[in-house]
Amino acid sequence: MGFFEKIKNGLSKTKSALGGTLDNVLSAFGVISDDLYEELEEALIMADIGVETALKIIDRVKQNVKEKKIKDPAAVRDELKSVISEMLESRQSTVNLNTKPSIILLIGVNGVGKTTTAAKLAHLYISRGKKVIFGAADTFRAAAGEQLETWADRVGADIIKSVQGADPAAVVFDTISAAKARGADIIICDTAGRLHNKVNLMNELKKIYKVISTQMQGCDIESLLVLDATTGQNALNQAREFNKAADLTGAVLTKLDGTAKGGMAIALMCEYDLPIKFIGVGEQMDDMQEFSARQFADALFD
Numbered sequence: 469m470g471f472f473e474k475i476k477n478g479l480s481k482t483k484s485a486l487g488g489t490l491d492n493v494l495s496a497f498g499v500i501s502d503d504l505y506e507e508l509e510e511a512l513i514m515a516d517i518g519v520e521t522a523l524k525i526i527d528r529v530k531q532n533v534k535e536k537k538i539k540d541p542a543a544v545r546d547e548l549k550s551v552i553s554e555m556l557e558s559r560q561s562t563v564n565l566n567t568k569p570s571i572i573l574l575i576g577v578n579g580v581g582k583t584t585t586a587a588k589l590a591h592l593y594i595s596r597g598k599k600v601i602f603g604a605a606d607t608f609r610a611a612a613g614e615q616l617e618t619w620a621d622r623v624g625a626d627i628i629k630s631v632q633g634a635d636p637a638a639v640v641f642d643t644i645s646a647a648k649a650r651g652a653d654i655i656i657c658d659t660a661g662r663l664h665n666k667v668n669l670m671n672e673l674k675k676i677y678k679v680i681s682t683q684m685q686g687c688d689i690e691s692l693l694v695l696d697a698t699t700g701q702n703a704l705n706q707a708r709e710f711n712k713a714a715d716l717t718g719a720v721l722t723k724l725d726g727t728a729k730g731g732m733a734i735a736l737m738c739e740y741d742l743p744i745k746f747i748g749v750g751e752q753m754d755d756m757q758e759f760s761a762r763q764f765a766d767a768l769f770d
């Protein structure tokens with residue numbers, strides 16, 4: 469199965485929840501009216517797209533309908549798709565990992581899929597001929613380092629790990645040194661599921677940033693917040709909190725397979741100013757790709 473098919477499959481629940489409602493609304497109206505727009509707006513909000521974003525989408529659709537002199541409610545569907553696609557595209561941001569070495573730091577709360585994301589990203593870049601080294605900076609649990617080590621063997625990545633309870637910033641430091649010595653292209657650092665309301669954990673993160681900014685001067689840095697799409701509004705709250713405390717370059721949205729809450733991706737991009745850089749659509753190592761706004765909109769509407 470190609471990746472686009474996987475995205476389509478993954479988004480099928482979101483698509484039937486959102487698309488089904490939109491189609492019902494559109495077929496229930498004989499003419500385009502304010503009531504129609506109100507119901508469309510409600511359908512978007514129900515699909516986890518976010519109130520502010522839903523309002524923006526509807527405003528633009530109204531404008532397009534007016535300019536193009538559209539009369540048929542059914543034709544509004546295409547306008548919705550193109551407005552959403554354009555809004556996502558205008559906020560799309562490319563992945564910057566061009567220097568040797570460059571670094572990906574994965575942060576986020578427990579269970580969102582950070583370690584799996586580390587493995588998938590390693591697999592993605594190794595398949596493109598890059599040399600990848602993991603930094604097992606989740607030193608909170610012994611099992612976390614072991615989980616990453618297992619993945620390192622499977623995907624063919626190097627790994628630097630330490631003992632349980634070790635200073636995560638020190639692990640990051642050691643990983644960067646090893647990457648330079650071994651000529652690695654991409655460093656991927658896994659971290660512990662730090663809670664955004666815990667001051668000490670945020671301080672730990674600051675220490676890691678400090679190590680990265682001094683040891684990786686002039687290098688490309690992707691500091692990515694990993695979010696679980698199935699948690700919808702909760703993930704958006706995490707985005708808001710982490711965005712305040714951490715120096716993020718984007719987000720990874722995991723578990724898009726089998727959730728009806730995929731609309732939160734649109735809220736994330738448009739309301740939280742956090743570009744999605746990668747999406748995960750399954751538990752296997754090849755279930756991750758760079759985010760494409762166009763592809764996402766196509767999978768959602770076609």
Ligand SMILES: Nc1nc2c(ncn2[C@@H]2O[C@H](COP(=O)(O)OP(=O)(O)O)[C@@H](O)[C@H]2O)c(=O)[nH]1
Nearest residue numbers: 578579580581582583584722723748749750751
């Ligand atoms: N269905 C699905 N499961 C995922 C995805 N990404 C991660 N998982 C699962 O989510 C669980 C937690 O993942 P893990 O990487 O250990 O999360 P961490 O605590 O943030 O490191 C594991 O069972 C993973 O297999 C995904 O894209 N889709």
Ligand SMILES: [Mg+2]
Nearest residue numbers: 582583606612
């Ligand atoms: Mg983990």
